Amino acid sequence: MRLIVAGLAALAITTTALASGNPAAERQALMKNVGAATKAGAAMAKGEVDFDAVTAQLVLRTMNNAGLAFGYMFPEGSETGEKTEAKPEIWSDRVGFDKLVNKFVADTSATVTDLDSFKAAFGAATENCGTCHKAYRVKTN
Amino acid sequence: MKRMILALLVLVAIGAGLFWILTEPGRLSEAELSAMPAGDPVAGEIVFWAGGCTSCHAAPKSSGDDKKILAGGLEFKTDFGVFRAPNISSDKKQGIGDWDQAAFANAMLYGTTPGGSHYYPAFPYTSYIRMSHQDLSNLWAYMQTLPASSNVVEAHDVGFPFNIRRGLGLWKLLYLSDEPILDVPADNDQLVRGRYLVEGLSHCGECHTPRNAIGGPDKSRWLAGGRAPEGNEKIPNIAPHGSFAEWSESDIVEVLTSGFTPEYDSVGSSMADVVTNTSKLPKSDREAIAAYLKAVKPPVQ
Numbered sequence A: 001m002r003l004i005v006a007g008l009a010a011l012a013i014t015t016t017a018l019a020s021g022n023p024a025a026e027r028q029a030l031m032k033n034v035g036a037a038t039k040a041g042a043a044m045a046k047g048e049v050d051f052d053a054v055t056a057q058l059v060l061r062t063m064n065n066a067g068l069a070f071g072y073m074f075p076e077g078s079e080t081g082e083k084t085e086a087k088p089e090i091w092s093d094r095v096g097f098d099k100l101v102n103k104f105v106a107d108t109s110a111t112v113t114d115l116d117s118f119k120a121a122f123g124a125a126t127e128n129c130g131t132c133h134k135a136y137r138v139k140t141n
Numbered sequence B: 001m002k003r004m005i006l007a008l009l010v011l012v013a014i015g016a017g018l019f020w021i022l023t024e025p026g027r028l029s030e031a032e033l034s035a036m037p038a039g040d041p042v043a044g045e046i047v048f049w050a051g052g053c054t055s056c057h058a059a060p061k062s063s064g065d066d067k068k069i070l071a072g073g074l075e076f077k078t079d080f081g082v083f084r085a086p087n088i089s090s091d092k093k094q095g096i097g098d099w100d101q102a103a104f105a106n107a108m109l110y111g112t113t114p115g116g117s118h119y120y121p122a123f124p125y126t127s128y129i130r131m132s133h134q135d136l137s138n139l140w141a142y143m144q145t146l147p148a149s150s151n152v153v154e155a156h157d158v159g160f161p162f163n164i165r166r167g168l169g170l171w172k173l174l175y176l177s178d179e180p181i182l183d184v185p186a187d188n189d190q191l192v193r194g195r196y197l198v199e200g201l202s203h204c205g206e207c208h209t210p211r212n213a214i215g216g217p218d219k220s221r222w223l224a225g226g227r228a229p230e231g232n233e234k235i236p237n238i239a240p241h242g243s244f245a246e247w248s249e250s251d252i253v254e255v256l257t258s259g260f261t262p263e264y265d266s267v268g269s270s271m272a273d274v275v276t277n278t279s280k281l282p283k284s285d286r287e288a289i290a291a292y293l294k295a296v297k298p299p300v301q
Helices: A002-018 A023-045 A053-073 A094-107 A115-136 B002-022 B030-034 B041-051 B053-057 B064-068 B101-110 B133-143 B165-175 B189-201 B249-258 B269-278 B283-295
Strands: B075-078 B081-084
Touching (some): A023 A115, A094 A115, B002 B165, B041 B133, B041 B269, B101 B133, B189 B283, B249 B269, B249 B283, B269 B283
Antiparallel strands (some): B075 B081
């Protein structure tokens, strides 16, 4: 019995953690992760730190993971709140938004073998940041 | 009674005459025009990117090489009405392909149309007035090499009293000046170049400096940010005491190169367009902008 209660409690916690009901906050956290990954990747691409294949792949995987989630992170009803910088165009031009998200997912799917292949993949992946932010992000607070 | 009416009419005539004189659109003198240096289209490409022409004048949502087709059509919904970026491609009918260099210079430096009317200051001639004649000439030479577009752009939709263009002459008396805003040492080439770009050619202050009720820049709060003239976008304070006080000069250079902040956030909205332009400049120009931004004084309280 105790075990079941503990199990249910654990499940409740997990459920809360997985769906806080606050997509705006979740996507901001996700974007921060992408930023951290990009920072690590940029240091490597610029030669500020030594190339490391495991880290390099992790950088791209983190971006890719976020890209896969973005499709679910902008539901109807999350247009405001949390000082969101999401532009209304995300909802009024969903086809255009999804197209850019899919491109980001594709561009972050590469497998890295050496510094050159990482630089190429990382360059292509990070091109998406500005393109998507230009069309679908605006600071209003 | 007759005398009073006559006196009133004379007063009105004097007032109208004065208004007409004060609102006369500015133009370059014959001497200045004949001294205009020959243009180099290759050098003009850098001026083109530094001047950000394509951010407003390319067709909305264009990218890549299409950015060089200055077909116009982008709308700016402001408190004064809707402005539409005109077609300034080399098309002789819809664009400015039938202009000469003098017409181009008067438009860029004084906001004066070939027909002798005023452009609205949505066109940043209040900054371009600080451009060198060499850059102006190079830019004109370059723009003539760009593709023509027959795109027809609708007229602006501006309400009274701003629809009376002649009145813009009074606005220009207040706000159109080639005086530098920040004092920098004349022998510091980097700061002089940075000032030329920020205050003039790259017209950073047009968005980053707050405006008053009639759209005039508040130069006492130079580059201190505020509401965008259009929509509800918040423009950040880029002076050293502002949002980016912690940033180093190389952080500023990086954001103007790749769009990435020190924490690898990536700038959005209209600034993403700016980065597309500044990334094409020589690194020394981005460094000059950074040096200038660090030299800006805090606002007068």
